[in-house]
Amino acid sequence: MAAVAGGESVELVDDLAVDEPGPGEVLVAIRAAGICHSDLSGMNGTILQRFPFVPGHEGAGEVVGTGDGVSAVHVGDHVIVAWTPPCGRCKPCLRGQPNLCIDIFFAMQARARFHRAGSDVFGFAGTGTWTESIVLPEQAVVTIPNDVPFDVAALIGCGVTTGVGAAVNTARVAVGSSVVVFGCGGVGISAIQGARLCGAAEIVAVDTVPRKLDDALRFGATRGVHPDDLLAANGDITGGEGFDYAFECIGSAPTFRAAWDATRRGGTTVIVGAGRADAILSLNGFELFFSEKALLGSYYGSADVRSEFHRLIRLWRSGRIDLEGMVTARLPLEDVNRGIEALQRGDVIRQVVML
Numbered sequence: 001m002a003a004v005a006g007g008e009s010v011e012l013v014d015d016l017a018v019d020e021p022g023p024g025e026v027l028v029a030i031r032a033a034g035i036c037h038s039d040l041s042g043m044n045g046t047i048l049q050r051f052p053f054v055p056g057h058e059g060a061g062e063v064v065g066t067g068d069g070v071s072a073v074h075v076g077d078h079v080i081v082a083w084t085p086p087c088g089r090c091k092p093c094l095r096g097q098p099n100l101c102i103d104i105f106f107a108m109q110a111r112a113r114f115h116r117a118g119s120d121v122f123g124f125a126g127t128g129t130w131t132e133s134i135v136l137p138e139q140a141v142v143t144i145p146n147d148v149p150f151d152v153a154a155l156i157g158c159g160v161t162t163g164v165g166a167a168v169n170t171a172r173v174a175v176g177s178s179v180v181v182f183g184c185g186g187v188g189i190s191a192i193q194g195a196r197l198c199g200a201a202e203i204v205a206v207d208t209v210p211r212k213l214d215d216a217l218r219f220g221a222t223r224g225v226h227p228d229d230l231l232a233a234n235g236d237i238t239g240g241e242g243f244d245y246a247f248e249c250i251g252s253a254p255t256f257r258a259a260w261d262a263t264r265r266g267g268t269t270v271i272v273g274a275g276r277a278d279a280i281l282s283l284n285g286f287e288l289f290f291s292e293k294a295l296l297g298s299y300y301g302s303a304d305v306r307s308e309f310h311r312l313i314r315l316w317r318s319g320r321i322d323l324e325g326m327v328t329a330r331l332p333l334e335d336v337n338r339g340i341e342a343l344q345r346g347d348v349i350r351q352v353v354m355l
């Protein structure tokens with residue numbers, strides 16, 4: 001069975017054919033796949049994506065086949081899917097910014113590895129994990145120890161790497177600093193955990209859903225506030241100066257601006273949320289100059305998936321980050337539309353489809 005996107009829901013189909021792995025490719029049986037907000041963004045046009053497609057870009061599973069010339073991965077390996085895999089040869093890879101590699105990513109997006117009734121079916125962000133099996137370039141899977149549960153592993157494939165990485169790698173949050181995080185979904189909760197790992201003194205979580213603020217406190221936020229109460233929290237914590245770091249984990253123009261405004265002069269605003277091409281942040285020349293704020297984009301946690309996935313597994317094993325606690329619900333693929341509805345209501349951290 002597989003899910004194929006049509007608008008903001010999916011059709012569950014039994015007739016999706018998966019290509020055999022070609023040279024340099026692997027066949028992966030998906031065991032767990034996260035429902036990330038970006039999947040919905042692909043379905044509603046926020047993120048550009050070729051249709052029809054299988055959603056899902058967070059996933060973990062087992063390698064069940066390999067094509068010619070595959071050397072780094074073997075049948076039986078447990079793996080996490082990396083939706084932007086590093087090629088290892090291009091300028092960004094050689095410069096030490098492998099998360100910005102586009103060589104394999106663009107090729108993955110351009111090539112349909114699923115077919116249905118003789119027509120091409122693409123995979124979201126070049127992957128497409130809401131299905132029983134998938135063919136990927138060998139670079140797009142990272143082998144992990146066999147004892148890591150698949151649901152935990154799936155989360156690492158996108159949300160956790162993106163959020164923890166934004167704090168640890170992109171911003172390099174300093175010990176004792178003040179942090180505000182906008183949005184307490186999977187990525188925001190991960191950014192909170194990342195800021196806590198870095199030793200932030202105060203971590204303020206901002207969300208409109210009261211239950212998610214309670215969740216945020218469990219993961220290391222020191223205070224949770226409704227957006228209407230942020231100004232008061234800013235006054236209490238920073239004397240109104242603003243936070244050392246603000247992380248926007250939503251992807252909308254009003255919260256880009258709110259994150260910028262909540263950052264102190266000389267502080268750092270980090271845009272983690274994936275916004276639409278027409279979501280415009282406007283900043284005037286004087287404030288840019290006078291505030292001396294740094295505005296950073298953060299893409300896939302500024303991480304090298306080949307080492308970052310393993311680092312996150314070690315942090316999880318030693319209890320320094322909580323990944324099981326992020327799984328709000330586990331669902332069978334049959335119920336994925338119910339999961340999408342819960343995501344739209346905004347009252348979940350992360351749901352994982354178990355296959």
Ligand SMILES: [Zn+2]
Nearest residue numbers: 087090093101
């Ligand atoms: Zn590259």
Ligand SMILES: [Zn+2]
Nearest residue numbers: 036038158159
């Ligand atoms: Zn994602």
